[in-house]
Amino acid sequence: MRVVNFSAGPAVIPEVVLQQAAAEMLDWHGSGMSVMEMSHRGKEFISIAAKAEADLRALLAIPANYKLLFLQGGAIGENAIVPMNLLAGRTVADYVNTGEWSKKSIKEAKKYCTVSIAASAEDKGFTYVPTQERWKLTPGAAYVHVCTNETIGGVEYQWTPDTGDVPLVADMSSHLLSRAVDVSKFGIIYGGAQKNAGSAGLTLVIVRDDLLDRALPITPSAFHWKAQAEAESMVNTPATYAIYIAGLVFQWLLAQGGVAAIERVNIAKAALLYDYLDQTPFYRSVVRKEDRSRMNVPFKLRDESLDEAFLKGANEQGMVQLKGHRSVGGMRASIYNAMPIEGVRRLVDYMKDFERRHG
Numbered sequence: 001m002r003v004v005n006f007s008a009g010p011a012v013i014p015e016v017v018l019q020q021a022a023a024e025m026l027d028w029h030g031s032g033m034s035v036m037e038m039s040h041r042g043k044e045f046i047s048i049a050a051k052a053e054a055d056l057r058a059l060l061a062i063p064a065n066y067k068l069l070f071l072q073g074g075a076i077g078e079n080a081i082v083p084m085n086l087l088a089g090r091t092v093a094d095y096v097n098t099g100e101w102s103k104k105s106i107k108e109a110k111k112y113c114t115v116s117i118a119a120s121a122e123d124k125g126f127t128y129v130p131t132q133e134r135w136k137l138t139p140g141a142a143y144v145h146v147c148t149n150e151t152i153g154g155v156e157y158q159w160t161p162d163t164g165d166v167p168l169v170a171d172m173s174s175h176l177l178s179r180a181v182d183v184s185k186f187g188i189i190y191g192g193a194q195k196n197a198g199s200a201g202l203t204l205v206i207v208r209d210d211l212l213d214r215a216l217p218i219t220p221s222a223f224h225w226k227a228q229a230e231a232e233s234m235v236n237t238p239a240t241y242a243i244y245i246a247g248l249v250f251q252w253l254l255a256q257g258g259v260a261a262i263e264r265v266n267i268a269k270a271a272l273l274y275d276y277l278d279q280t281p282f283y284r285s286v287v288r289k290e291d292r293s294r295m296n297v298p299f300k301l302r303d304e305s306l307d308e309a310f311l312k313g314a315n316e317q318g319m320v321q322l323k324g325h326r327s328v329g330g331m332r333a334s335i336y337n338a339m340p341i342e343g344v345r346r347l348v349d350y351m352k353d354f355e356r357r358h359g
């Protein structure tokens, strides 16, 4: 029996996607091969990658002057790949620090450039997004980096920063495809696929084409955006199976009605959970209301000595991966696109029942 999986990533994948992948495992569309066994340069795989690209472009309405790259190395890889690709002729980059993932990006970037912290939410334990009037941007910075959904802290931008002529770079790993986004407001968008777009091993990178000429000469070929753009992401062998799975997820999303439709469901799912958290003192959410993530919902039991019993009881009912990240403690429910609203209802019912028994 399948569990209700609240994992932060790798995470739940739509069941129909897994079923289709299973059905096609030994013989993809009469090719006599598994997708895993195909040459990445053969016509079968080229058609899989082309469809995945076209579908993702349609889902996010990616403008024609943006390249879409299917790379490897994850978002943590991009933490180094971003500065290497954008620092030619510049030495300073601005970073907004909203939590654990921002901190990781900052630490890595410091190996390559002078990092200026434009704003930080550390003063309040990373429970909010600093509004833009409080940012101190550096004129002539190479770029401004933000993490638009902090997977661990559960803090999400509900607005798009305006950085003028300086390119805005966003780590969207954990909320890409969960909500409408105006790609034209960003220079670079990147994210790992294992949250909302399938399996691990694939990194999605969306790059505005005028930013392809800023790479440092030391940039490795496999991570050189311009080289990868020119080679259709095939400077090296791409993560073929992960691209295939992501393609199936994109088809599933289109069948749901696209990003706007899934966003409405995501709003309803998050409201179910937050509305309940807000009307009981038994649990609490520490994130400022306006900045709460729709994808990752951390919460605490008022009495932390009940944490273990809470997790054990949830596990017994098939609800798994609810333990919060060790850096914040408590619980975290990740409710990505592929989590049906029934899964969130079951969690809230369990929370109510647990409160009745222990409150």
Ligand SMILES: *Cc1c(COP(=O)(O)O)cnc(C)c1O
Residues within 6 Å of the ligand: 009, 073, 074, 075, 076, 077, 101, 147, 149, 150, 151, 171, 172, 173, 174, 192, 195
């Ligand atoms: C998961 C995650 C990462 C790390 O991705 P890797 O694939 O492990 O490199 C980075 N940033 C955010 C916001 C994430 O959610």
